[in-house]
């Protein structure tokens with residue numbers, strides 16, 4: 001089953017393209033990491049997925065339905081926005097009561113346990129919580145809804161390192177137990193490396209690469225050897241990043257067939273290195289003088 005399918009999905013604000021020609025097919029049951037620089041279009045894609053925005057062109061379906069189309073669709077998707085929106089004048093307990101009234105599959109036990117484990121005072125008003133505590137409250141609301149898909153826009157950005165680790169651990173435990181699909185955006189690639197099994201890299205409004213992490217790790221390589229042009233690499237190797245020092249060339253390539261060239265040293269990449277290669281390619285494309293100087 002597909003959790004999110006997008007075909008030529010485009011969102012424009014006037015003449016500015018926030019997302020362009022995005023085609024994706026994300027299988028269910030994955031924890032998807034959405035990564036890209038500021039302004040790449042991550043929030044736009046997530047808001048299209050939950051129905052807060054409508055496409056300018058193209059289509060998007062989530063769990064087989066149109067995002068935001070009616071109560072059934074809304075109940076299936078939990079969303080935590082970048083600013084972890086909560087109601088400043090409502091207490092933590094009010095939030096849980098509100099969640100129980102408005103969500104048909106609400107799990108009060110899960111909500112209560114999480115609030116207790118976090119040490120949050122149920123009588124505290126949300127406006128008096130710290131940014132990180134508000135993020136935790138918003139995540140609790142989203143989890144207790146028992147959604148089939150959790151969409152989290154930079155959920156750990158406001159958390160300290162320990163809280164971040166706990167947050168991701170709780171998220172993983174929950175998704176494993178309830179088989180929830182998750183799409184989360186983050187700038188912290190090392191966090192994504194720990195928790196994600198599917199990756200989408202978005203730069204300058206476009207999807208640069210998307211796929212299961214295992215598949216991506218098995219088709220990307222670092223090649224090092226005597227200085228040469230990209231044209232002299234084995235057939236089928238798509239160059240993602242290229243640098244040269246003195247007599248040596250280094251390439252990050254994507255290739256579906258194994259690289260068999262004794263004049264090259266072939267190494268596996270970490271997920272972080274793979275992501276950085278795509279991000280730096282996008283920087284080079286926007287600053288051609290950098291590429292020329294390499």
Ligand SMILES: Nc1ncnc2c1ncn2[C@@H]1O[C@H](COP(=O)(O)OP(=O)(O)OP(=O)(O)O)[C@@H](O)[C@H]1O
Pocket residue numbers: 013016017018019036037038039040041042043044045
């Ligand atoms: N309401 C809006 N009106 C006009 N332009 C917008 C609007 N919302 C977003 N944009 C533009 O769309 C582009 C993508 O924005 P988006 O918020 O999706 O990026 P992002 O990848 O989530 O960035 P960040 O990592 O900084 O949160 C940006 O150029 C942004 O300025």
